[in-house]
Amino acid sequence: MQQLQNLKALNPDLTEEAMSRVDEIIDRNKGKPGCLIPVLEECQGVVDYLPMELLEYIGSRLNIPGSTVYGVVTFYSFFTMVPKGRHTIKVCMGTACYVRGIGEVQNRLQSKLNVKVGNTTEDRRFTLEAVRCLGACGLAPVMVVDSVTYGGVSPDSALKIVDKYE
Amino acid sequence: MARLTADGLLKLKEKVKNENALSKDGYTVKITVHLGTCGIAAGGDVVYEALKEEIEESKRDDIKVVISGCAGMCSSEPNVTIGRIGEDAVIYRDLDAEKMRKIFQGHVLGGEILNEYAMARIKEPV
Amino acid sequence: MSENNSKAEEIVEEKAEEEEQEKKKEEKVIPYLEDVPFFGLQKLIVLKNKGIDPELIDEYIAKDGYQAAAKALLEMTPEEIIAEMKTSGLRGRGGAGFPTGLKWEFANKSEGDIKYVLCNADEGDPGAFMDRSVLEADPHAILEGMIIAAKAVGAHQGYIYCRAEYPLAIKRLNIAISQATEYGLLGNDIFGSGFDFHLEIYQGAGAFVCGEETALMHSIEGKRGMPRPRPPFPAHQGLWKKPTVLNNVETYANVPQIIFNGGKWYAGIGTETSKGTKVFALTGTVKNIGLVEVPMGTSLRTIIFDIGGGVPKKKKFKAVQLGGPSGGCVSEEFIDTPVDYESIAKVGAIMGSGGMIVMDNQTCMVDMARFFMDFVQDESCGKCTPCREGTRHMLQILEKITRGEGEPGDIDTLEELSEVIKDAALCGLGQTGPNPVLSTLQYFRDEYEAHIFEKRCPAKRCPALLEFEVDEEKCIKCGICFKRCPTEAITWEKKQPAKIDKDKCIKCMTCITNCPSDAIF
Numbered sequence: 001m002q003q004l005q006n007l008k009a010l011n012p013d014l015t016e017e018a019m020s021r022v023d024e025i026i027d028r029n030k031g032k033p034g035c036l037i038p039v040l041e042e043c044q045g046v047v048d049y050l051p052m053e054l055l056e057y058i059g060s061r062l063n064i065p066g067s068t069v070y071g072v073v074t075f076y077s078f079f080t081m082v083p084k085g086r087h088t089i090k091v092c093m094g095t096a097c098y099v100r101g102i103g104e105v106q107n108r109l110q111s112k113l114n115v116k117v118g119n120t121t122e123d124r125r126f127t128l129e130a131v132r133c134l135g136a137c138g139l140a141p142v143m144v145v146d147s148v149t150y151g152g153v154s155p156d157s158a159l160k161i162v163d164k165y166e
Numbered sequence: 167m168a169r170l171t172a173d174g175l176l177k178l179k180e181k182v183k184n185e186n187a188l189s190k191d192g193y194t195v196k197i198t199v200h201l202g203t204c205g206i207a208a209g210g211d212v213v214y215e216a217l218k219e220e221i222e223e224s225k226r227d228d229i230k231v232v233i234s235g236c237a238g239m240c241s242s243e244p245n246v247t248i249g250r251i252g253e254d255a256v257i258y259r260d261l262d263a264e265k266m267r268k269i270f271q272g273h274v275l276g277g278e279i280l281n282e283y284a285m286a287r288i289k290e291p292v
Numbered sequence: 293m294s295e296n297n298s299k300a301e302e303i304v305e306e307k308a309e310e311e312e313q314e315k316k317k318e319e320k321v322i323p324y325l326e327d328v329p330f331f332g333l334q335k336l337i338v339l340k341n342k343g344i345d346p347e348l349i350d351e352y353i354a355k356d357g358y359q360a361a362a363k364a365l366l367e368m369t370p371e372e373i374i375a376e377m378k379t380s381g382l383r384g385r386g387g388a389g390f391p392t393g394l395k396w397e398f399a400n401k402s403e404g405d406i407k408y409v410l411c412n413a414d415e416g417d418p419g420a421f422m423d424r425s426v427l428e429a430d431p432h433a434i435l436e437g438m439i440i441a442a443k444a445v446g447a448h449q450g451y452i453y454c455r456a457e458y459p460l461a462i463k464r465l466n467i468a469i470s471q472a473t474e475y476g477l478l479g480n481d482i483f484g485s486g487f488d489f490h491l492e493i494y495q496g497a498g499a500f501v502c503g504e505e506t507a508l509m510h511s512i513e514g515k516r517g518m519p520r521p522r523p524p525f526p527a528h529q530g531l532w533k534k535p536t537v538l539n540n541v542e543t544y545a546n547v548p549q550i551i552f553n554g555g556k557w558y559a560g561i562g563t564e565t566s567k568g569t570k571v572f573a574l575t576g577t578v579k580n581i582g583l584v585e586v587p588m589g590t591s592l593r594t595i596i597f598d599i600g601g602g603v604p605k606k607k608k609f610k611a612v613q614l615g616g617p618s619g620g621c622v623s624e625e626f627i628d629t630p631v632d633y634e635s636i637a638k639v640g641a642i643m644g645s646g647g648m649i650v651m652d653n654q655t656c657m658v659d660m661a662r663f664f665m666d667f668v669q670d671e672s673c674g675k676c677t678p679c680r681e682g683t684r685h686m687l688q689i690l691e692k693i694t695r696g697e698g699e700p701g702d703i704d705t706l707e708e709l710s711e712v713i714k715d716a717a718l719c720g721l722g723q724t725g726p727n728p729v730l731s732t733l734q735y736f737r738d739e740y741e742a743h744i745f746e747k748r749c750p751a752k753r754c755p756a757l758l759e760f761e762v763d764e765e766k767c768i769k770c771g772i773c774f775k776r777c778p779t780e781a782i783t784w785e786k787k788q789p790a791k792i793d794k795d796k797c798i799k800c801m802t803c804i805t806n807c808p809s810d811a812i813f
Binding site for chain 1: 415417418419421424458494495497499500511513515516517532573575577647651655663667673776800801802
């Protein structure tokens with residue numbers, strides 16, 4: 001319990017409520033072979049990202065060295081160690097989307113929102129991500145905001161779409 | 167649910183096949199909304215909602231709606247297949263909520279195929 | 293001047309033509325599905341159940357579902373199943389084309405009390421979505437295929453490794469697994485045969501290299517998904533060092549029908565060396581985008597022009613890319629090549645998992661090669677030097693060329709690096725990584741040379757090599773560029789050619805992409 005309170009002091013995002021859900025996830029998976037990645041996936045779903053303090057906590061609870069946990073988190077693109085914006089824009093960098101002009105869409109979003117791919121705007125409104133194929137090539141070029149998929153986007157329409165998100 | 171044996175599997179197959187035949191269960195229309203990831207992204211879920219609303223308003227209880235995966239031609243999505251008892255089924259393309267409502271009124275209720283939105287007809291009875 | 297007028301007329305004419313077609317559409321008789329070339333020319337085995345409700349197991353059972361599993365579990369020995377698979381001639385649909393029956397035989401003969409059956413649903417090839425569609429439309433076919441494979445090799449535990457980017461596929465697989473479990477089609481004593489098989493989904497975390505078999509197994513073990521040298525092969529030492537069989541989604545989807553209809557039936561479809569059908573995800577600049585399942589041996593021309601309807605008006609077919617970052621492109625002169633593992637390899641591409649991307653004359657092949665190299669470089673796990681360093685170096689050279697800073701000798705260096713990486717990389721990712729560069733060099737060397745020696749991008753896609761000026765001769769004064777320009781860098785008045793202010797221009801390509809008369813250079 002001591003450790004939990006320390007965590008909250010170190011990182012305000014690790015609230016008691018979040019940590020009790022993290023504990024529940026760990027208890028449910030502990031001891032299963034290969035449980036680290038599913039645990040990390042679920043914990044990221046709770047906290048939105050995986051801060052260093054949380055990685056150390058998960059490692060110690062699962063008896064896995066912190067270095068191994070860190071190694072896994074940095075290897076997979078699904079995991080992030082920095083907090084995300086209120087909305088996540090994913091531009092699909094699959095081949096079909098690329099051939100149909102997603103590169104120009106991405107450039108325009110970068111310059112308009114003043115953020116580089118992989119980063120979050122200063123006001124934490126948007127995180128801009130480039131993702132590998134979303135598998136919706138029939139609608140190329142494709143952009144996803146939060147969980148809504150937009151097909152056939154152009155630089156102009158992409159800006160109009162993101163305008164709708166506050 | 168009971169565990170299946172090989173024999174039970176065959177029996178279940180025949181039972182489902184029979185039930186699926188429209189005449190057997192009181193349904194006269196079967197509508198399939200093709201909802202794969204691409205279909206949903208193209209607006210298939212909006213079409214699906216519009217369809218459900220129309221059915222509710224029509225107060226018809228002989229219309230069966232099912233979902234399925236991608237129909238195959240992504241560039242024509244969203245797709246919906248409509249089969250009326252004893253007629254060829256028709257697969258419609260490039261739908262939105264408004265077109266869906268028109269097709270519901272025209273084809274499902276009125277029996278008139280809306281040629282301008284139709285992609286193909288399917289011979290096998292639904 | 294007169295030429296400009298005729299251009300404008302042409303556009304008007306085309307518009308009229310389009311309208312007429314529109315009219316015809318309204319009056320048309322609706323064709324039967326089999327008379328629409330897109331559907332009629334396909335042969336459906338893997339996709340045969342695409343119209344059923346994937347969230348209801350009964351629908352699958354009504355289509356003869358799980359009867360092959362019953363046959364395999366109750367009437368066949370593992371050896372008989374393997375023999376049937378060998379007769380069918382089915383080869384791995386993940387891309388490499390290893391005979392499935394042989395793979396199962398190795399795992400069957402491998403000693404060990406615990407064995408595993410895995411399904412690779414980590415479809416990472418950008419521009420390919422066949423496996424996603426199968427998982428979403430017909431998940432039970434995969435389950436049934438895996439049950440049969442488990443019996444053949446003597447495994448009682450299976451995993452489906454699915455990418456996290458496919459939430460709907462994961463949801464439908466979960467529903468399928470719980471429904472199959474309720475019916476006793478998964479779990480202990482299936483069909484009262486005494487055979488047990490348990491199945492779980494393992495969600496990937498976004499690493500392309502995890503499509504490689506040994507990397508995938510490391511990932512399930514909870515580690516960084518890095519490949520390891522083979523041998524030992526997974527059939528002897530796979531997941532948790534136990535004998536393991538790994539097949540791709542499409543491979544498993546074929547299995548129930550091979551057992552149900554017999555290997556001979558399946559071997560009757562396709563060519564001498566490549567049996568059955570193959571599903572392609574046809575995308576890019578082509579009229580009909582979608583999933584296409586054809587018998588092996590169908591020509592690329594049939595797939596792209598008859599089924600796909602060819603490239604849209606005003607654009608010209610240039611090449612088709614097969615196999616994504618591990619594959620290559622095929623130019624127009626080889627468009628009659630039949631699709632089978634050997635023929636496709638002969639022309640410099642690979643069958644791959646089934647991504648087929650059509651490119652038109654507005655695609656720059658050097659930029660395409662750069663795009664794929666960027667992908668491979670980014671996804672390189674960093675374990676072996678040839679892939680980690682070699683692909684980075686190749687990417688730098690390609691970036692340099694597209695920026696207009698290419699030097700003589702760059703092409704030679706690219707070729708040299710390609711050979712080394714192909715020979716020395718640890719896994720398939722690196723070994724095949726240079727393929728997009730080599731195949732574009734094979735067919736479009738002149739484009740590389742234009743970039744390097746003339747500082748020119750023939751397809752007009754590399755902004756650094758474009759002037760952003762208007763060719764007044766070609767300009768039809770339509771004003772489209774003026775209306776579309778996001779930075780108001782273009783001035784235009786009616787009946788006057790457009791002008792671009794280079795100080796305001798941000799080289800976003802909008803004008804070039806939208807110009808109807810190809811007048812901006």
